Amino acid sequence: MSGPATSTVRWGKRADMVVHSSEPFNAEPPASALAGNVLTPMDTFYARNHGAIPHVDPSTWRLTVGGLVGRELSLSLAELRTDYAHQEIVATLQCAGNRRAALLSVRDLPGEEPWGPGATSTARWTGVSLADVLGTAGVGAGAEHVEFAAGDVSPTADPPQAYGGSIDLAKARSREVLLAWGMNGQALPDAHGGPVRVVVPGYIGARSVKWVDRVSVRAQPSDNYFQAVAYRLLPPEADPERSLPGEGLSLGPVALNTAILRPADGARLTAGSTEITGYAFAGDARRVVRVDVSADGGATWRQAFLDEPASAWAWTHWRIRVDLAAGAREILARAWDSTGALQPASPEHVWNPKGYVNNSWARITVHAE
Ligand SMILES: Nc1nc2c(c(=O)[nH]1)N[C@H]1C(S)=C(S)[C@@H](COP(=O)(O)O)O[C@H]1N2
Ligand SMILES: [Mo]
Numbered sequence: 001m002s003g004p005a006t007s008t009v010r011w012g013k014r015a016d017m018v019v020h021s022s023e024p025f026n027a028e029p030p031a032s033a034l035a036g037n038v039l040t041p042m043d044t045f046y047a048r049n050h051g052a053i054p055h056v057d058p059s060t061w062r063l064t065v066g067g068l069v070g071r072e073l074s075l076s077l078a079e080l081r082t083d084y085a086h087q088e089i090v091a092t093l094q095c096a097g098n099r100r101a102a103l104l105s106v107r108d109l110p111g112e113e114p115w116g117p118g119a120t121s122t123a124r125w126t127g128v129s130l131a132d133v134l135g136t137a138g139v140g141a142g143a144e145h146v147e148f149a150a151g152d153v154s155p156t157a158d159p160p161q162a163y164g165g166s167i168d169l170a171k172a173r174s175r176e177v178l179l180a181w182g183m184n185g186q187a188l189p190d191a192h193g194g195p196v197r198v199v200v201p202g203y204i205g206a207r208s209v210k211w212v213d214r215v216s217v218r219a220q221p222s223d224n225y226f227q228a229v230a231y232r233l234l235p236p237e238a239d240p241e242r243s244l245p246g247e248g249l250s251l252g253p254v255a256l257n258t259a260i261l262r263p264a265d266g267a268r269l270t271a272g273s274t275e276i277t278g279y280a281f282a283g284d285a286r287r288v289v290r291v292d293v294s295a296d297g298g299a300t301w302r303q304a305f306l307d308e309p310a311s312a313w314a315w316t317h318w319r320i321r322v323d324l325a326a327g328a329r330e331i332l333a334r335a336w337d338s339t340g341a342l343q344p345a346s347p348e349h350v351w352n353p354k355g356y357v358n359n360s361w362a363r364i365t366v367h368a369e
Contacts (some may be wrong), residue, residue, distance in 0.1 A: 011053065011191040011342055014043045020113040024049040024154075025191065025256035027119030029229055035261035035277050038310050038317065040121035042184055047191050048095050048119065048205060050226065053216065056211050057170035058187075058195035059355040063133075063179070067147070067216035070138025075108035080179065083136075084128035089176055091201035091313035092281055093208055094254050095119035096231055098318035102347040109355040117259030117362070120281065122314050125199045126182030129217070131173045139169070139217055146172035147199050147222040152343055164224035165207050165231070167200055167252065169217070171284075176201045176313060179212065201313035204251045206231045221250065240353040253282025256343055258291060258318075258335040259360040263366055271326040271368040275302075278362060280335035281315040286318040290336040295322035297330035304333070324368040333362040 002357025009017045010025065028046045037044070058077050065073040075083070076218070098119035100112060147166040154163055157197040171177060178199040181188050188194035197226070200207040206226060221227055223245070232248035234240060258280035262271055281290040288309075292301040304320040322331070335345050344350055347360045 016248040045121040051152040065137045065215045068140035068143040090310040092122040092315045093205045096204040100355040103355045112355045125177040125180040127180030130177045147216040151213040151215040165227040166222035255359045256282045256337045259364045265364040276318045279315040282337040287338040291318045294332040
């Protein structure tokens with residue numbers, strides 16, 4: 001209905017998606033499209049892919065569960081749905097590259113896409129707890145990690161390989177980690193990992209492996225490129241072209257972050273009372289407890305009103321009315337979490353060679369007249 005018929009945006013996404021790459025398909029909604037929606041509509045949910053989006057036939061799909069288990073399992077979608085209790089969880093996914101654009105303006109990041117604040121979205125996921133499936137397989141001695149493997153091959157991995165990753169066993173055994181076939185009440189679409197994906201609430205999006213077809217219980221983290229080499233936080237002086245498997249810090253839980261969704265960066269507004277809205281998110285067991293907003297470049301701050309999050313695994317939307325003086329105004333937002341941690345002030349403090357985890361204060365400039 002809306003959008004030009006000539007739109008090149010695919011996979012059922014809205015016409016105004018910011019497409020970072022069409023093959024593989026990488027796209028985020030404009031920040032304003034995330035505002036006001038606790039659940040992100042399907043056509044607005046960001047898409048992050050390292051290879052071509054496959055179509056996996058739900059009638060022939062099987063999940064194998066192996067490695068350090070008492071007995072190997074091979075489950076069809078029908079078996080997964082009938083043999084295990086269904087779970088529904090509202091959870092936010094957030095890419096480790098969310099808000100990378102601000103790191104790029106500090107220093108170049110060759111080959112990395114300039115994601116804005118839209119590499120995060122929230123859905124109601126339906127599936128079964130991975131914990132229950134691991135329970136039937138039986139976790140063996142020495143198990144510390146659970147690996148997820150899929151069939152989509154990434155040409156940018158070194159060497160090119162199918163996508164995969166792992167999480168620690170304790171997280172894998174928590175109720176909230178799902179093998180999900182439903183998203184906002186619909187069958188999981190191809191672009192988001194249908195027929196079944198992993199959803200790891202509170203962890204970077206990279207661990208929520210789409211099109212999952214194998215779960216392996218292991219003593220060590222996955223050797224997959226996207227666990228051992230990519231999605232690791234390297235020190236600023238490291239050369240990502242030469243980094244060896246296991247170098248740097250493996251990213252798991254999402255760092256405390258926030259973004260301003262409205263008004264848009266660069267917007268022209270009428271001076272006076274203006275509503276500022278945004279999201280804040282804290283990974284794993286942490287909760288967003290406070291968001292401060294400044295309408296004068298950080299000279300003074302006031303606390304925003306926090307909406308009740310939809311679940312312990314969902315983002316917190318916030319809002320505040322500020323009085324905007326005429327001229328170019330820098331608006332800042334910064335969040336605090338339940339451990340008392342505050343976001344770092346500037347992207348210079350967090351710059352790293354792959355451009356992950358930019359959780360510096362949100363900053364936009366608007367022109368009030
Ligand atoms: N099989 C597979 N799973 C994947 C990926 C991928 O490229 N292949 N990308 C990961 C990354 S980096 C993110 S941020 C999320 C994005 O999920 P979405 O495309 O549903 O938003 O999926 C993760 N799971
Ligand atoms: Mo990601």
